[in-house]
Every structure is written in structure tokens, then in C-alpha cells.
Amino acid sequence: MRSICFHPKTPSFASPLRTATAPPKQSSRRGEGSSSGGGRLSDSVIDKIIQETREMVEKWDPEATTYARVTSLFYENKREAAQFIKCVNGLHRAMHALVTKDSSSPKLEDAQGLMVTAMKRLQKELFQILSMNRAYLDPESVSARSSRVSARSSISDYSNDGLPEDDARVVGDSIVEVEEASTVAMEDLRSIAECMIASGYAKECMSVYHVVRKSIIDEGLFRLGVEKLNHSQIGKMDWEVLELKIKRWLDVVKVSVKTLFTGERVLCDHVFGSSNVIRESCFSAISRDSAMLLFGFPELVARSKRSPPEKVFRLLDLYTAISDHWPEIDSIFAFDSTATVRSQAITALIRLGESVRAMLADFEASIQKDSSKTVVPGGGVHPLTVHSMNYLSLLADYANILSDIFPDRPPPSKFPLPESYFNSPHPEDGEISATSQRFAWLILVLLCKLDVKAKRYKDISLSYLFLANNLRHVVSKVQESNLLSLLGGAWIERHEGKVKQFTLNYERLAWEPLLSALPEDPSAEITPAVAREHFRRFSASFEEAYRNQSSTVVPNPNLRDEMKVSIARKLGRAYQTFYNTHRMTADATTIRFTPDDIGNYLSDLFFGSVDSSNPSLSSPSPSSHRRRSGSSH
Structure with missing residues (x-):
């Protein structure tokens, strides 16, 4: 949590937000945006602009001809599409000049009518490009494009993987095709968006973009298996069902963060690069609800009560996933309007950490309160030892995360560790971490409980054999797991010596x-x-x-x-x-x-x-x- 709350923002998305220029100021009236030098246009130039625009707009008026209604301007003729955008921009300048000269001029009303028709055409083009290029504007293609990996290096990668040269060329050509189509579509979208925003039609532009792109994000999460669940539904689930959903979520969050939301942010930043306000508003409207749904699931799991002790490992998996992806989450959702997403992710971490601490406290209490009176035949290994060490050895795999969940928090003072418990023959080994102390503490709690259980043997020699067997099992589990790196060689040496002493006591008596x-x-x-x-x-x-x-x-x-x-x-x-x-x-x-x-x-x-x-x-x-x-x- 410390690394998350105080982590500097990653530059990939955060930096442009700080350095981007402010959006152009919009006039209160539609079609009256500012234009440098617009007021200096002569009447003849204005008339010429209006006439050229009329010819272009009427040709592509979707309500005028069947051809214009069913055909895409940007798909049929890129040069004419660029000319269409140029005409509309010129019309905007002409309207500004007319307002400056005579706001009651009939020409202004005529130009406004042309502008409305042009905007309908651009709305149609925006929708068509977004819809027809779904395959090239999917988040995976866009996010891959943002990594700026060239097609040549991709072909080289495939060739190095052992593909035949012809197959590698086919794969490479496919990659080039996708990248080129994605680039063309993104540039077309950007030119349309800039034109509509400059002309005062930002709302209509954002509406079309929002409808199409939000459906893609929502559909993507649905296909990945993200469900809208509440606390009651989670609480009633059998643990086996909930565990399957957790495992699926762990896969989903990788794709969602690194591909789905990253790709959408890249696309949104590119299309609405001319306005920080609009790109923030648009990305927030598209992604916020889905992201809240995604990052709300771990919190629901953390709050659920009905689950076995093994649940702690799934909680730690969830905690790890959010923690590992936090730099991307913080960067993608860096806008003020998406602060709720960041807050939801942090809230999930807090709840998960609280649940982990509670479950480990329950685990410790279960050892101390174990009241089974069963005497293991022959002085063998007690089931409590087997279960506890399996639990701790798996828990040791999450040592780094546990150090975040238990920052500098020593074991309880009511059951203090012996002063010599961590005495090491090598002072250069340094201080023992709080995490290591916690694991040593839990093992000590187990060993103390085993001392009590050893007293149930009527034959004293068997009680020593019982202690030797159980401590040997503990040491073996430490040696073959990450517990070894936490407790160290001195711990092993000391406890192997105790095993030896127990066996000697057994031999002496038996x-x-x-x-x-x-x-x-x-x-x-x-x-x-x-x-x-x-x-x-x-x-x-x-x-x-x-x-x-x-x-x-x-x-x-x-x-x-x-x-x-x-x-x-x-x-x-x-x-x-x-x-x-x-x-x-x-x-x-x-x-x-x-x-x-x-x-x-x-x-x-x-x-x-x-x-x-x-x-x-x-x-x-x-x-x-x-x-x-x-x-x-």
C-alpha cells in the first residue's frame, strides 16, 4: 500500500495530461468558433468558400441521394474526404467573418444550413468508420500500435520462432495490414473529431463515439466473463464456484488493464488530442462503469465470510494482481473524472489486506485452540503439523506481498519470541524482517502446541520421538520452500540440533x-x-x-x-x-x-x-x- 499510495505517476499517460495545450475556446453559438484572421476575409472570398462548400456538402448529403446515403466518403475517396474537411473548416472561418461583419446577413443563415448538413455527414462518417473498423480499432490492435513495435521486428520474431520464411512473411504481411488499417482509421477519426469540435459540434461527436466505443468495452468484459455481482450473491456462493470466478478474474484483469483499457485510452487520446477536456470526458464515460465493475469484484470477495482457510491464498492472488497492475491503473485512469476507479482499486487492496490479516489471526488462533486429544500412534507426525506447515510453506510464496500487508508489524506481545530465537552465528546477515519474524512466530506457536500434545504419551520415550518426528517435518518443509529464505540457515541449524537432542533422549530412554x-x-x-x-x-x-x-x-x-x-x-x-x-x-x-x-x-x-x-x-x-x-x- 505504501508503494501504491506514494508511487509517482507513470509518464505514458500522465505526462501528456500536464503538458497538452488547452482546448480551443468555443463560442456560445454553434458555428461561431474563433478563427485567426477570419474577420479579414473579403465578401468575394466568403462567397467562393460558401459556393465550394455547397457543392461538396450537397454531393455527400446523406438525405439527397441514395449513393451518398449508402457510401462512405472516407472509404471511397481519401482525397475528396480531405477536401470535404477543408471545405468545412473554410466554411467555419467564413461564418466567423460574417458574424464579425454583419450577424444578420442572409449569407450567415445559408452557411449555417450547410454546416448542419456537413455535420450530419461527418456524424455518419464517424459512425461508419468506428463500426466498419472494429477489427482494426479493437483495443488489442490499438494498444499494440502504441508500443511502436515495427512490422519488421515482428516478422523477425516469427522467423526466429522457427516458422518457415514464407509463413513468416505471411504473418508479417498480416501484421503490417492490421497496423496500417488501424493507423488510417485512427487518423480519419481524428480529422473528423477535430473538424466537428472546432465547428462547435463536440457534443454530437462525443455522442457517436461514446455509443460505439462503450459497447466495445462492455462487450469485451462480458466476453471475458466479468459479471455484475453483489455482496449477497457472493456470500451465497459455494467456495468452489467462487474460487473459479476468482481464477477467471485473475486472467481477465491482465487482459483488461494491458489491452482493453490501455487500447481505449490510446485511441481516445489520439482521436481527441486537440482537447484535454473532451478526451477526459469521453474516456471517462466509456470506461468508468466497466472499470468499477472489474475492480469491485475483489472487494466483494474480501468481504465474504463463508470460505475455508485456503481462501487466504486467493485473496493474496487478488492483492498481487491489483498491486502488480497499479502503475498501469494509475496511469490509464489518471483523470480526475476517473479517480473513482483508482479509489475502487485501492479500496479493494485495503479490504483484501484486512481480510488476509484476519484470516492469519484465525489461523494462529486455530493452532493455539486445537483441542484434539488424539495421540498419533507410534509417535508419528501429527495432522496439525502437516496442515500447518503446508499452509505456511504456501504462504511463504507471498512473502513480498505480506510485507506490504504487515508493514513493520511485530508478532503479538502476549506470546513473545525468546530473545535468542533469531541469534545468528553470522552477524553480517543483518536484521530479521518483520515478515520473517511473523513466520517464525507462527512456527513457534505450532511447536509450543506440539510440546503440549507430546505430554499425552504415557511412554516418555515416545513423547520425545513424537517431538523429533514433528520437528523434523517442520524443518523439512522449511528447507524445501521459500520459508528457507525467510528463516535462514541459522534457523535450520538450530532446529536440526533440537531434532538431534530429541532423538538422543528417545534412544536414552528406550x-x-x-x-x-x-x-x-x-x-x-x-x-x-x-x-x-x-x-x-x-x-x-x-x-x-x-x-x-x-x-x-x-x-x-x-x-x-x-x-x-x-x-x-x-x-x-x-x-x-x-x-x-x-x-x-x-x-x-x-x-x-x-x-x-x-x-x-x-x-x-x-x-x-x-x-x-x-x-x-x-x-x-x-x-x-x-x-x-x-x-x-
């Missing part, structure tokens, strides 16, 4: 007690009876621990492998040493597990699907071991 069943020094000499007792205690302890941990799950394959290696290193190494040293002193019934058996059992852990219903465990089959090992990668 597996390290087995080491107490072995001698402090596994390789020390002991009696066979003591060795057999250690084997029995270790076997019993391992069976119990395995049964307790058989349903545990670690979804992240990398974390799963790291934990298996860590447990095997601590447990397997000690048992391997004890087994190698004392296996000869114990009988087969005492030694329930070999070191390889221990490794195989451990490799089957953390998939959450191990069958531990039998009180006595047997060694996993090699095929099972290979299957699970393969599925972990």
Missing part, C-alpha cells in the same frame, strides 16, 4: 537401559554362570524393548536411517563384544539372539507395522529385512 543387562566392560572375564545370566537378562530386556517400540514410526527416511545407525552403534557394538567374548561359555538355549539377529530386528523398526503379538520373538526373515531396508530409501 534402548540404553538394555546396556545395564550387560557387564560394564563387555570384554571382562566372568564366570560362565554370570555370562549366562547376562545373556538371559539381555534377551528378556531386548524382547520387552522391541515389543514396546515395535509400533514406533519415523516417516522421514533420513532421520529413520540416522536413528537406526545410532541405536545399532550403541547397542550392537556392546552386545557384539560381549557375544564374541562369552558365547563359548553359554549354551544355545541361553543365547537367544546373535548380533546379526539384533541388527535385523533393529532394521525393521520405525515403520510402525512390526507384528509383536508373539511373546517370543524369532529372527526376521532375510526377505523381510531386505524389503524394509529397501523401503527406507
